[in-house]
Amino acid sequence: MITKSSILHLRIPFSIFLMPVFSFALSQAKEVNWLEAGLVFVILHLFLYPASNGFNSYFDRDEDSIGGLEKPPRVENDLLWLSLGLDAVALGLAGWLSWKFALMLLIYGLISKAYSWDKIRLKALPVTGWLAVGLFQGAFTYLACLLVFNHWDFVDLLQAEAWLPALLTSLLLMGSYPMTQVYQHAEDGRRGDRTLSRMLGIRGTFHFTALFFLGANAGFFYYFLHFHTLWHFLAFQAFLFPTLVYFGLWYLRVRKDENAADFKSTMRLNVISSICMILYFTLLTFWPWATAAG
Secondary structure, three states, X not given: OOOHHHHHHOOHHHHHHHHHHHHHHHHOOOOOOHXXXXXXXXXXXXXXXXXHHHHXXXXXXXXXXXXXXXXXXXXXXXXHHHHHHHHHHHHHHHHHHOHHHHXXXXXXXXXXXXXXXXXXXXXXXXXXXXXXXXXXXXXXXXXXXXXXXXXXXXXXXXXXXXXXXXXXXXHHHHHHHHHHOOOOHHHHHHHXXXXXXXXXXXXXXXXXXXXXXXXXXXXXXXXXXXXXXXXXXXXXXXXXXXXXXXXXXXXXXXXHOHHHOOXXXXXXXXXXXXXXXXXXXXXXXXXXXXXXXX
């Protein structure tokens, strides 16, 4: 029997925070087969990511707020089997699309399990865990999507037009990921997880995220200028502006009181930034001007 607690721990709505990776890859596809694109979306956001969330929750057994759940319910034993079952469905559907896509999702799943599984637990290793999340939720997933959208072989992923935007997605995630841990310092400390955000401290996490964002933004300037147009970059800045405003105002509040680095503020930042990027990449996908290279 599947319990309500286990369904909540899948945190399916939380998948919106990773949707910009899919949206960016879709916007850069040569041609879009909407049936395949829709299936990739379902595989990632309704099966693969929730399976990873559930597996993570099963081994973490958090009592305080976690991403997508302000008050997580008690973890039930069926959560492990539910998460593994969702993984199996994701791999089965991915294999129907492409064995190469299925292979990449299998690797992703193994890394996500190593992140939280108590026998390995990359989460307890601040730099290794951060790199694993940034690279696999970012570049690796972006390339897996592009592999399906463009019907490519692995060798095609070596071209700059593929790996450069993939790298940029990882830079954004590597900058933003410590922010998702900024309110969990006490919980992580009780469990003995020395996360990157705990190492940096609350203010240090904000500074770290700002620096990574600046570096990623410089990379997007280069990418859009060489593979699209300057207008693409300027539009990108306009869509990111609300995120920058919120981040700056929140940072000022945290400088006065570090207790302001709380769950609700973190989730608001994630929602604002995710929606802004999803809207922009959707614009690139559907508007004629956005697909014109120049």
